[in-house]
Amino acid sequence: MNSVIVKVMPRKFGGILVTLLALTLTAMGIVAAGPTASAADGETNTFIGLRWRTYADTPGEACNPEQRGKPAGKIAFYLTFEGKSQKTGKTENFKSKYFIKKINYCEEMKIPLGKEMKNIRGTDTYTDISEPKQVHWYVDGEAFPARANGPATLKKEGDIYWISLVQQANQDVNNTKLTGMIAPWHEGKLQVAASYDVQEQGKARKHYDSENTSVPHFEGVFDFEAGKKFSMLTLPDREGEKVLQWLTPATGRFEIWNEYVGKDKEFFLKAQFLDPEVAAAPYYKLNVTGNDLDGWEIELVSKLQKKEYQAKKAVPFKIERRANAKLAKGTEQIVQQGVMGAEVTPTLRYFYLADNGAEQLVKDEANGDTVKTAPKTQIVEYGTAEKPAVRPNKTEKTAPRLEETGVNSWSVLAASITSLAAGSVLLLARRRNG
DSSP, X not given: OOOOOOEEOOOSSSOHHHHHHOEEOOOSOBXXXXXXXXXXXXXXXXXXXXXXXXXXXXXSBSSOGGGTTSEEEEEEEEEEEEEEETTTOOEEEEEBOOEEEEEETTOOEEEEOOSOEEBTTSSOEEESOOOOOEEEEEOOTTTOOOXXXXXXXXXXXXXXXXXXXXXXXXXXEEEEEEESOOOXXXXXXXXXXXXXXXXXXXXXXXXXXXXXXXXXXXXXXXEOOTTOOEEGGGOOOTTSOOOGGGOOOOTTSOOOEEOTTTTOEXXXXXXXXXXXXXXXXXXXXXXXXXXXXXXXXXXXXXXXXXXXXXXXXXXXXOEEEEEEEEEETTOEEEEEOOBOEEEEEEEEEEEEEOXXXXXXXXXXXXXXXXXXXXXXXXXXXXXEEOOXXXXXXXXXXXXXXXXXXXXXXXXXXXXHHHHHHHHHHHXXXXXXXX
């Protein structure tokens, strides 16, 4: 099975469908042309059928039975026929108009082919139309966000040419959610790159790449906003090119579908910030939930918090020293007590809580004008007066001391006089009595 990366080129003329979808396509499968349908009334009895692929070796369908009947998007294809040109009258090969059909999971659809058909540009009409020779199809992720793909082969069963469909991995991001707050300095930097890992049955999980060198990575970039919904196929890449929307299934290239029987492949959506500063911030985390059947949700969990407080800064007071001639030299006294000043600034603090509950500072920034209180100077006086010399008193005699005993001699003299006086008094008393 061959494949192509389909690119849409706008045209200035042609039918409405051509204006939207004019393409350069390569055939994806060829089936031998059948005989020209020529009923008696000139109408064809040929149908194009869309049905979900079945497997001879594994019973079941290539879609999720639980999604039976639910919309699977739109599919667009055109066919190559042989027919008679109304312009030239010649029988020639031509490409049909686009068939654009809404399809539901696990359901079949039959599309009748009319007796007349315009070509892909709407410039000619053909009659006497043969059975289809080739089918060319694609799923434009932007115009036709289908989740059904299939090989572009036609399998004839009676008057029906069947195109087999398989279930494409769901490329939808159903919702983006923001929990917490974003730092003001990171606004406008929340670009997220989304890509896939794929795991096939019995194999290790690996990054989903393409062997097509022109589109080496299946990755899309979007600006994170809460409540956003989109399809991965509509995203531009890092260079701004919308290459993903033109992807077609292929062996060895972008196999972006899931053959549901046996859950052949499982896809895992990955998301990461492009900005290195944002990616390194420990308070941001991108959580991806969902699956390749129901779609995805991407949640940006931020642990960043903020609070207002008054940041206070003490301003030391000055000390002024003054001489005082009335104070003795070497002494000081405080005549005015100093008072500390202050600067108070309204501040926003950005922080987050670590796993142990500790507050981790991220950034402080002023949130208003600073109120300043001036400090009061402390005044200290110091003495400059000299101390008077200390001189001995001349009238004061120093009492001698007995060398042997260390007793003051004046004390001994006083005791002697007292003893003498007592003796005299006693002598006088005896004479009187005698």
